Amino acid sequence: MTDPNTLEQLHLQTEECLKCALGESRTNLVFGHGNADADIVFIGEAPGFNEDKQGVPFVGAAGKLLTELLAGIGMDREDVYIANVLKCRPPGNRDPLPEEVAACKPVLFEQLAIINPKVVVTLGAHATRTILGRDVSISKVHGTTFQVDGYTVFPIYHPAAALYARATKELLEEDFRALKEFLAADDPAAPAKRPAEATAGETAGEDSTQLGLF
Ligand code: URA
Numbered sequence: 001m002t003d004p005n006t007l008e009q010l011h012l013q014t015e016e017c018l019k020c021a022l023g024e025s026r027t028n029l030v031f032g033h034g035n036a037d038a039d040i041v042f043i044g045e046a047p048g049f050n051e052d053k054q055g056v057p058f059v060g061a062a063g064k065l066l067t068e069l070l071a072g073i074g075m076d077r078e079d080v081y082i083a084n085v086l087k088c089r090p091p092g093n094r095d096p097l098p099e100e101v102a103a104c105k106p107v108l109f110e111q112l113a114i115i116n117p118k119v120v121v122t123l124g125a126h127a128t129r130t131i132l133g134r135d136v137s138i139s140k141v142h143g144t145t146f147q148v149d150g151y152t153v154f155p156i157y158h159p160a161a162a163l164y165a166r167a168t169k170e171l172l173e174e175d176f177r178a179l180k181e182f183l184a185a186d187d188p189a190a191p192a193k194r195p196a197e198a199t200a201g202e203t204a205g206e207d208s209t210q211l212g213l214f
Contacts, residue, residue, distance in 0.1 A: 007036045010110055014087065019103040022088035028055030032083035032111060040079075040183070041117045042066070043108065043127040045158065046086035048093050057082045062160035066123075069159065069172065073180040081115055083108060085130045096126055105130060112151065118186065120151045121179065124158025142171065143178045152186075154179055 004010035011031045017023050030047040033056050042058075050060035058066050058077075067077055086096050086104050108130070112120065122128040125138040131153050132146060138157060146153040156175035162168045 004110065004114070007032070007111065007114055010107065010114065014107050017087070017107075020088075020097075020100045022086065022090060022100055025091060026088040027052045029087050030055055030057050030084060030089075031087060032081060033057055034077060034081040035079060036081065036115060038079065038081040038115060039118045040075075040121060041081045041083065041112060041115055041119070042121045042123060043131065044082070044084045044123045045126040046084050046093075046096055047089040048160075049089070051084075052089035057084055058159075061163055062158070065159040065162060065169075069176045072173070073176050073183075081111075081117070083111055085127050101126075101130055112149075117151060119179075119183065120148075120153045122153060122155045124161060127158075128153075128155040143175050145182065152182075154182065 004013055014031060015029055017029065023029075026047075030051045044058060044062075047057065048060050048062070050063075051057055057063070066082075070077060070080070085108060086100055087107060088104075090096060090100070120131060122131050125136070128136055128138055128141060131148060132155075133148075136155075138155060141155045142157055144155065146155075156179065157168055157172045159172065162172045
C-alpha cells in the first residue's frame with residue numbers, strides 16, 4: 001500500500017478496513033470530518049449509533065453539545081477537523097478494546113501527519129491516553145497541555161460525559177474557555193498575553209503545562 005498524501009487517499013485506503021471485528025458490524029466507517037488544513041483537530045472515542053448510520057463523527061447528542069461549545073468560542077465545525085480513535089462503532093457503545101485501538105491508531109496518526117495541526121484536543125480519557133501513549137486520568141489532566149510529536153495536546157472532558165452531569169458540563173465549558181485563551185495566546189495576530197497567562201504556572205506532569213485556570 002502506498003503512503004497516502006491526502007485525507008481522501010487515506011479514507012479510500014481505510015474504507016474497506018477489516019483489521020478488527022468492528023469492521024464486520026459497522027454500517028459506515030466514520031473516517032473524520034472538517035477542514036483538512038485545520039490548526040485544531042478534535043479527537044473523540046468512537047462512533048455511536050447516529051455516527052455509524054450517517055458515517056460522520058459527532059452528529060448525535062454529544063455532537064450537538066460539541067457544536068454548541070465550538071460556537072461558544074467563535075468556531076464552526078467546518079473550521080476544525082473532527083475524528084475519533086476508532087473509526088467503527090463498538091457494539092452497544094462499549095469502551096474500545098485495546099486490540100481495536102491498536103488496529104485503528106495508525107489511521108489516526110496518519111490523519112494527524114497529513115493535517116499537521118497545531119493543537120490536538122483530545123475528548124475524554126480514551127483519546128487522551130491514545131495520543132499521550134500512557135494511562136492518565138482525565139480529571140487530572142483536563143485543561144492542561146502536553147507536547148507530543150510537535151503538536152500541543154489539550155485534553156478536555158468528553159461532551160458525552162457532560163450530557164447528564166451538570167458539574168462535568170461546567171468543567172467542560174471551563175475547558176473550552178481555557179482552550180480559547182490558549183489559542184489566542186498562541187496566535188501571533190492575537191493581542192499580547194495578559195500577565196497572568198504569560199506566567200502561567202504549575203506543571204501537572206513532566207511534559208505538561210497547567211494553564212493556571214483551574
Ligand atoms: N462520541 C464520540 O467519541 N465520537 C463520536 O463521533 C460520537 C460520540
